[in-house]
Structures are given as structure tokens and as C-alpha cells.
Amino acid sequence: MFFSGKFVLLCTYLLLETCITAYKPVVIIHGVLAGNSTMSLMAEHIQQVHPGTKVYATDKFGGWSSLAPMWHQIQDMGEDLMKISAAHPEGINLIGYSQGGLIARGILEQFPNHNVDTFISLSSPQAGQYGTKFLHLFFPGLVCRTAYELFYSDIGQHTSVGNYWNDPHHQYLYRNYSRFLPYINNEIVSSQSNSYKDGITRLHKLILIGGPDDGVITPWQSSHFGYFDENEQVVEMRNRKAYVLDKFGLKTLDKKMRLKLIELNGVSHKDWHTNITVIDKYIMPFLK
Ligand SMILES: *[C@@H]1O[C@H](CO)[C@@H](O)[C@H](O)[C@H]1NC(C)=O
Ligand SMILES: *[C@@H]1O[C@H](CO)[C@@H](O)[C@H](O)[C@H]1NC(C)=O
Ligand SMILES: *[C@@H]1O[C@H](CO)[C@@H](O)[C@H](O)[C@H]1NC(C)=O
DSSP states (O other): OHHHHHHHHHHHHHHHHHHHTOOOOEEEEOOTTOOGGGGHHHHHHHHHHSTTOOEEEOOTTOGGGGGSOHHHHHHHHHHHHHHHHHHOTTOEEEEEETHHHHHHHHHHHHSTTOOEEEEEEESOOTTOBOOHHHHHHHOTTOOGGGHHHHHSSTTGGGSHHHHHBOOTTOHHHHHHHOSSHHHHTTSSOOTTHHHHHHHHHTOSEEEEEEOTTOSSSSSGGGGGTOEEOTTSOEEOGGGSHHHHTTSSSHHHHHHTTOEEEEEOSSOOGGGGGGOHHHIIIIIGGGOO
């Protein structure tokens, strides 16, 4: 009798404990040319610090297949995310690293009924990309200045990189050819524009992490939705048209204190997702 009573008490205690510390599941999307094994350190660390957290690091589109068109990746991974959403009506959190953060944003817009609470974009080219170092990861022969000739074509649009290549000197061609970035930014109005915006404003928190020592995302401010003007001068997010006109919800989130920009020095692009300081200080506090 004594033992069973104590046992029941213990179980109740454990159950309560689980209820109280139930963290929302976390979905993680890896970067370009990488698979989900590159995210295992982060996944394990989250589970260590927040025991019991379910972490889903997608194994889709690893390696070279990460160069598949953005919409294709978004549709496929988005369907998976919606299944996870459905299994967790209490809400989920989403982390995307590098290109994975742009895919994640695409998913939020394309599936506006998601139940993502917090989205953390870790050094992702949210406003596009225009830089040699990034280009040479996949296309060593291409020159930044002339890459648009390839990317702004039907063939070039069959690559993820072409989908978010944003050449400040060829904006007309960008708008004419890019099938992805000008749409999710609502620079081109489509029948989807309203639901794209809904998908972003539904977020409880949007955390944008990036920094000047990134070395790959160009300009690095693209991780904060800043971008080059036609003179390659960086315009900060809050001065850009997309924000001022609240094209897809950034301003709405900002006014409600739900948008946070985090700028960190001393982190190069390849290190964000494995830097324990970054994870502990700037990611964990938002995973509730
Ligand atoms: C990577 O994907 C595989 C297959 O789905 C899965 O078993 C593994 O747990 C994933 N890795 C991480 C770190 O989540
Ligand atoms: C814009 O794209 C269309 C087809 O995609 C093409 O016919 C037209 O010539 C392009 N315009 C310019 C200026 O490239
Ligand atoms: C890790 O991040 C901190 C900033 O949060 C930075 O000072 C440090 O240099 C980084 N270390 C590496 C190896 O990236």
C-alpha cells in the first residue's frame, strides 16, 4: 500500500512536470548543398537544454538536390510541415538556416493555415542574394556581374539560386523572369498576395539573425530584409518599400513588437548553426 501510494504520487509528479515543461516541437530546415546531418548538433542541443522537445530536421532536398527550384522544395517540405502542424495543434516552432530560412518563409506564405508560433531565420538571404562568394559555392565559373544572364532565363529559374538571385542592376529582368522572390515579396501582385501576407502576420514572433562577418550572404543585411539599391548601397529593412508599404507583413509584425532583428559579430556563414553561443543566447530563449 505504502509503495503503490508513493508510486502514484511519483507518476502524478512526473506527469505534471511533463505538462509544465512541454516545449513546442521544432522543425528545422537545412542549408544549401547540405543535408539534415549538418543540423544534428543544433537538434541535439535543443533536446538537451529543453528535454522532451520533439525536433524534426527534414532530410528532404539534401546535397545537390537542394538546388531544386524553390517552389518545388516549398511544396514538398510544406506538406510535411502541415502534417506536423496537424499532429501538434498547440503550435510548432520553425528554424531555417541559410537557404533553408528562405524556404521556410516560402512555406509560411504558401501554407497560411500553418500553426507556426515562432520562426527563426538564421542567416538567410531573405531579400535575395548578389555576391560572388555565394555564387562560387555552386557555379565556380560564373561572375556576379553577368550571372543574371544565366539566372534570368527559363533555364536559370530551374535552380533555387536563380529563384532568389536579385541583381540590383537588372531589376527589370529580375521582375520579368524570377518566378519566386518578387512573388513571395509581393513585389508582383498575384491572386496569392493576400494569403502570402496572412502567412507572415499569423506568426507570433519572427526572429531574424545575421551579421557583418557572414562572408557569404551578400549583402549580409539580406538576412534582415535589407538590400542593395541600384548603386549597391544597402538600404535597411525599415527604409525599403516592402516594409514601408507593408507588402507582406513585416511592418505589421514590427508594430506589434513581434519582429526581432539580431545582429552578431564574429560569425562566418558556415558557423551559425553550430555556434553554441548563438544557439544558447539567441535561439533557445525563443523556443517555448
Ligand atoms: C535526418 O533524417 C532522418 C530520416 O528522416 C532521421 O532519422 C534523422 O533523425 C534526421 N536527423 C535529425 C538530426 O533530425
Ligand atoms: C520578359 O519575359 C518574356 C517571357 O518570359 C519575354 O518574351 C520578354 O522578351 C522578356 N522581356 C525582356 C525585357 O526580357
Ligand atoms: C560564436 O558566436 C559569437 C557571437 O555570438 C561570436 O563572438 C564567436 O566568434 C562565434 N564563434 C564562432 C566559431 O563562430
